[in-house]
Amino acid sequence: MRPLVAHIDLDALRHNYQLACRCAPQSRSVAVIKADAYGHGAVACAHALESLVPAFAVACIEEAIALRQGGINKPIVLLEGIFSADELPLVDRYGLWTAVHSAWQVEALTAFSPSQPIPVWLKVDSGMHRLGFDVHEAQTIWQRLVDAPQVTALHLMSHFATADASDGGYFNQQIQRVQALAKALDAPLCLANSPATLAWPAAHGDWNRPGIMLYGSDPLEVANDTTRQLRPVMSLRSEIIALRELDEGEPVGYAGRWRAKRRSRIAVVAAGYGDGYDRHAMDGTPVLVNGQRCAIAGKVSMDMLTIDVTDLKAADIGSEVVLWGAASTGEVLPVDEVAGYCDTISYTLLTGVLPRVPRRYQESLV
Structure with a gap:
């Protein structure tokens, strides 16, 4: 057979996840396994991690369903939420958690009748300018979701544009915006991606979202003592x-x-x-x-x-x-x-x- 093979070291995967947890011992770390676990095979990686993690995160419902059909039972977060209101019955059926970043998603969710309330992570645009509600409108959306019987376990989330950089100027602007909003709402937070997990303790919230670091890649511009402990998967x-x-x-x-x-x-x-x-x-x-x-x-x-x-x-x-x-x-x-x-x-x-x-x-x- 052709000799080219991608060898996947599941011990290294578990090591890297545990390193993420040690970086932020007061946080829960959701294992991000979108894009087929960054090319490593989502179902196999999820099974290797399932006994360690409180939840997984993927980009879309197709990825979540593949995990469920592969025997994964832990909570799964849809980081981009639903792409159509037609997906909500599947969210309900498979017991998924979902991000909400746009007004149409709020309308669809509050018009839906799930068999049980759906955990929701409200995404705020703190400066990435990609997905999320403007900080100034988020308080109204938050209250609407708090009052919605379709929603439970509401969290606030955002995403950093420059957490990998040595210069923390823009990162600090983002975190100040979202932390001020979280304080006003008394909201649990999910902020830290891999670089923020590794290098910015101020971003460690109720949940963190380590992704690329799980697979042994250093996401920082300049390596530190922690990233040198990562093992290639x-x-x-x-x-x-x-x-x-x-x-x-x-x-x-x-x-x-x-x-x-x-x-x-x-x-x-x-x-x-x-x-x-x-x-x-x-x-x-x-x-x-x-x-x-x-x-x-x-x-x-x-x-x-x-x-x-x-x-x-x-x-x-x-x-x-x-x-x-x-x-x-x-x-x-x-x-x-x-x-x-x-x-x-x-x-x-x-x-x-x-x-x-x-x-x-x-x-x-x-």
């Missing part, structure tokens, strides 16, 4: 499938972007953009071959990529190649580092691994 591994010797000046790959500056040894690896590996990877993007650093040489193709192994004499057909994550020898190539060479972020790499790449779940990667 996905290790994308393949093998060398061909080797060739090139003379100085010879090109490699489409358009001949990379040319040998000396007599070079080039390895072909079974992985490409057809698997979700980013085509924008630059020459020099690191990989691990038998646990040692080598670099991409030439443009990534649909099914293959090429690397320079001139200085790694032991590289051979079948040698392990780690595109990000942990090698079988223990060395780690952070997905965040690879993302920088692709002019992107770890989120896009992890969620972009396509279905033809098998996921193999194990309790630890040794």
Whole structure:
């Protein structure tokens, strides 16, 4: 079989969740597993976490139903709420919690007759300017939902635009707005995403929403002692499938972007953009071959990529190649580092691994 596999370390996933809890021991931490658990497989990851977490969070009702049908019974929050009033019977049937960020959602909810009241998280726009009610209108909406028999366990939530940044100026503006509103309403809060969980204790509320950190990616501009404890969950591994010797000046790959500056040894690896590996990877993007650093040489193709192994004499057909994550020898190539060479972020790499790449779940990667 083709050797490219995404190995998923469920022990590392649990470790990272427990780290989030240690960062904010007075908060409850909902595990965010939207986008198929950031490409890791939502049902498998949810089962690995279910004994630890008080609730899960997803983006939409399709993701929530997949978890329910996969045997997950813990509460599930719809972070974007419903997209149509027709979804409310499903929210009721599957016992979901829902965010409310728009007036039409309030109208739909208060016109609905659920079998039991629905837990609601009212989303306020404190400065992200994406979803949520304006801070100045939120008090009226809050009171309407408090009075609605369809609603229970009402919480206030917001989302930070710059919690990952070292400069806390705009972050502080956002948190001051929403905390002032929460104080006026005497409302329980859910504010902290991964970077706020890791670096901004002032944002820790009744609930936090760790997401990308659960999968071992550091979301901060500058790493701190806590983020250095994160463990990679996905290790994308393949093998060398061909080797060739090139003379100085010879090109490699489409358009001949990379040319040998000396007599070079080039390895072909079974992985490409057809698997979700980013085509924008630059020459020099690191990989691990038998646990040692080598670099991409030439443009990534649909099914293959090429690397320079001139200085790694032991590289051979079948040698392990780690595109990000942990090698079988223990060395780690952070997905965040690879993302920088692709002019992107770890989120896009992890969620972009396509279905033809098998996921193999194990309790630890040794």
